[in-house]
Amino acid sequence: MTKLSPLKRGVVIFIILGVLTAIEYYLGISDVPSILLWAIALIKMLLVLQFFMHINRVINPKKGGHE
Amino acid sequence: MKHFSIVSILVILLTVIVYVFLQAVGLLPTQASSQAVIIDQLFDIHIGIISFLFSLIVVFIGYSFIVFRRNKLLPDEEGQHITGSSKLEIVWTLVPLAVVIFISYLGAISLAETRKIDPQALEVKVTGGQWFWSFDYPDYGITSDVLNLPVDRQVKLSLTSVDVIHSFWVPEFRVKQDVLPGENLVKELRFTPIETGDFMVLCAELCGGAHAYMNSPVKVVTEGEFQDWVDEELGNFPQDPESLGERLAKNNGCFGCHSLDGKDGVGPTWRGLYGSEKTLVSGEKIMVDDEYLYEAIVNPNSQIVLGFPANVMAQNYGDLFTDEEIKNMIAFIKSLD
């Protein structure tokens, strides 16, 4: 994932998020246990935190952006 | 080491003194329920621990200040360079931890014992409202504003409120339970009175306005006296309109706001009310008659008397009472002059 150019990485993450949302929707309208929906939501959240919000930049401030 | 021996002796001495003193002062009211006995045992343990820890800290600090005080001749004297001891720190982390867990365990046992269920318990439905208590005995079909209880028999209270949160507390019984509005939030409280006498149920949760006065008598009597009271309530009650009205007013907590002694409370006093002339908030002067009283009960906000707040009295008495009952109540008010 780190080898991709940032723009392409954005596209890949977006596609994954879209697929997850679609799965979530179908699971949701077919009355599955909530725990599955929580799991998907959690994965989506972590993806956004990691790849869109760059949470590691705050932990390791030397990294990323504005070089 | 010498210092530690002296300090240990002093700590033990002071612990005993503090403990004996606290016990002698009489910290708690009489134990009038079997729950109070259980709870007071836990209080005793707490008092012991408090005495010990207080003495421990105070003696160490005081001893150090007196014995190791600065030499007057050496104003710049510094203390010894001791930065800490992991061993000691671990000891005074783990030992308190163990004590804490043990106390919590005792606490859990104590709680379980206070909640022991007796299937033979007397059931009482308690209703709290601004600002009255009302007690229903579903087994006997009695409603009362006094909580009458037979001694040595567990009582199971089902508590509910008609408006805001109240709290049922009798200090001598030690137990307390908040009284919540809402049909799905009826709470249960059990206790066993072990001493006959007169007590007070106090509202312990701030419920606005006359919260301080939201008290009702609790009478703990012998089984025989309790049966007499039940018979009297059921049988020989006078059926004339005035008495019925009085009973209705009493059981619905009207006297919480409307006194019978001629002094205005949250609402106007009923003594001498009928036939008197009042000024309304609107400035209009009216004569208190049957028609006015009927309107004032059914639709209290419509004709507020000057000097009294609106929105205090419940608005739903019209639905709660039958016309017959309201007429009885008016008859009762009429009789108070």
Added chain:
Amino acid sequence: MSSINNTIESYQQKLAISRLGLWLFFASDAFMFGGLLVTRFYLLGNKNLNLDQTLGLLVTSILLISSFFMNRAEVMVSEGNHKGFITSLVITILLGISFLVGVVGLEWGSAHFGPGDGAEGAVFYMMTGMHAFHVLTGIIFLSLVLRNGLNKKYTPEKHYAVEASANYWHFVDVVWIIYYPVLYLMGTI
């Protein structure tokens, strides 16, 4: 020499400080959103609100796509692609506005309860309302960034404002990632 080094170092340090501050703000705000989540489950338990599923999926997709374009905008400004940055930013803002229209305009209008109708109404309007308020502030921040972007205030080296508002936008998206299943999908009717 030393003075140039000095500025870079101090910009880097400022950046680190600002990032930490922003993330702490997210942490704080997350507790508020978490409190609303607790409210929803405490009052309604495992009850489904029976909302319009199509509309729910639609607004969720809109917000997700806007997050994608936000990410593109941020990457582009750091690569010096000014035109791409502006285009992506404009798309993000437009999608944000359509999300607001979708939730506040359509969903609020068509829901089968009002805010005063029991716990369902209270919870639903509070949660969506609070989120919509954050979307609205996000749109305002992005509009300011757009204005400054058009004035060429951002360079690949210095564009913390873009990063910050992008992160805010993603944060709002993360909240919706949790709220969407909680409000629309979970539980039984």
Added chain:
Amino acid sequence: MKNFMSTGIVKGILYQIVGSFIGAGLLGGIRALMGLSWKTEPAIVLGGLVGAIAFMVGVGAFKDWWKMAVGDDVTEASEVAGEQGFRRYFGFSLDHKVIGIQYGILSMVLLVLGGSLALIFRVELAQSGLQLLNFVQFNTLVGLHGMVLIASILMGIAAMSNYVVPLLIGAEDMAFPRLNAFSFWIAVPASIILMSSLFFGGFETGWTAYPPLSVRGPMGIQMFFLGVFFVGWSSILGALNLIVTILTMRTKGMGLFKMPIFAWSVLATSIISLTATQLIGLSFQLVMFERLLEMSFFTPSGGGNPILFQHLFWFYSHPAVYIFVLPGLGIISELLPVFVRKPLFGYKWVAMSSMGIALTGFLVWGHHMFTAGIEEYLRVPFMYSTLLVAVPTGVKFFSWVATIWQGKARFPVPMLFVLGGIIVFLLGGLTGPPGGTVSTDLHLHDTYYIVGHFHNTMFGGFIFPIFAAIYYWYPKITGRRMSETLGKVHFYLMTPSFFLMTFGQMRIGLLGMRRRIADYDPAMGFDFTQLLITIGGYLIAISILVFFYNLIVSAKKGEPATGNVWNSRSPEWDILPSPAPAHNYAGIHFNVVGEPYDYGLKGSKYVELAQNVGQRKENDE
């Protein structure tokens, strides 16, 4: 006159008044046009909201932010000259020391206000029967006494942290100077709004504002909510600032475990304020909305649940107690070594115990609800977690005792207050566990015992330490010392009076005196003890008057302070002159070369001046 009108605070208040009228008028006007009654609750609430924002505009809090937002350059905070002299304390300043003093002034004003409210209702309680107040007035005073003093404590903590922390860690200022000023100034309109609840009919609920009571009573509750809401934001943003400052702006060589211990307690406190405060804001906001829009969150008849409010509310309001006491305990740990001339015993353990208290503090809120009718299965776990707090607190006490043991103590006024703090907080701590085990709490909940316990923790954890801090750092602020004699009068008057008050409270509480009642049954025999409590309260008030006299007079006439007044190792005394200069250590950076509390170790140093910036850089390369 013109000068006066342009002072930040005056301008702010004028803007607030105008803003409030515009806000209330706007909604009121729309309603009037629709033919509805214009003088309504929503209009008043909107007025309060707009007023607070207008205050911030008036005081100039948004000026630089607006410039930043539209992309204009703003002056670096460290280069803003700022006003000089006494006036700077009443205007918008970016200097953390000025803001610290501003917080201090606000805290003291609120302390006097909140204390006076108590003095009024104590007169009512001095004997049974209703003499002075009616029910609503009494309840309003009790509730405001609570919340105004909570605000005062929050401001007092912010005052100490703001003034002292950057000095202790060798930072030039806080991480976000403008945010820092904002967090202070938002608290001013907040306090005004909070007090204004008195003029909108008061409120009946006490500071806890439990619904459904708070959903029905008079309108004053809305002002109460709004005021608390803004104080909350002040607290959140201040905490954010402090965390960032402590984590990123320490001077060279100062690792986290080489910070002065006070910084640790501020860090722990700030973690709680940053996160938990949101929940009290939310809970109050939900009640506000329930009142304004009839959204039934908490009224059972509409499907709500009043217990939910209590969960949300206590999730903040219990940890809040640790917010209040942790900085005070930090002050005790910070000053004790200075006055007993011994290292702080077990530095790392003391630091970690602050964190431990903060984190366990998040898990214990349920003990406020043992009698509230919460889910049965929650009571025992909450009992365990509640008593667990005793462990880190115990570590603190034992470490203090070990620090004192064999120390060569000196007893100037700050040390007296440190000792008073230790003993009073000890009593507060020891009286806690009976309220922590469920079955004993069934008796104690909502009684005066709890009131006594709570005042012990607040006095021991905040009031005594903040007085210690003021006496201790006063020379650093003004360049003059406070009078020792008056300080001793203050201490020896306040401490016994406090014991009189608090022992009385706990005594009658155990016997059956409830909290928040305007009148009590004379048959219970509380009259005499109640009178003693009232007398104790008034004596405390007198001792605090002595303190204020000392505070004001010493600023002009105190003995000039030169050099290291307390012979302390910490950098602000060791390096800086008194009063502290405008940009702290600007130009004279210092390095940490030793441990902070190595008293008694000959020749050791904690901090050392670096030569100057240029040379330091060269040395690095």
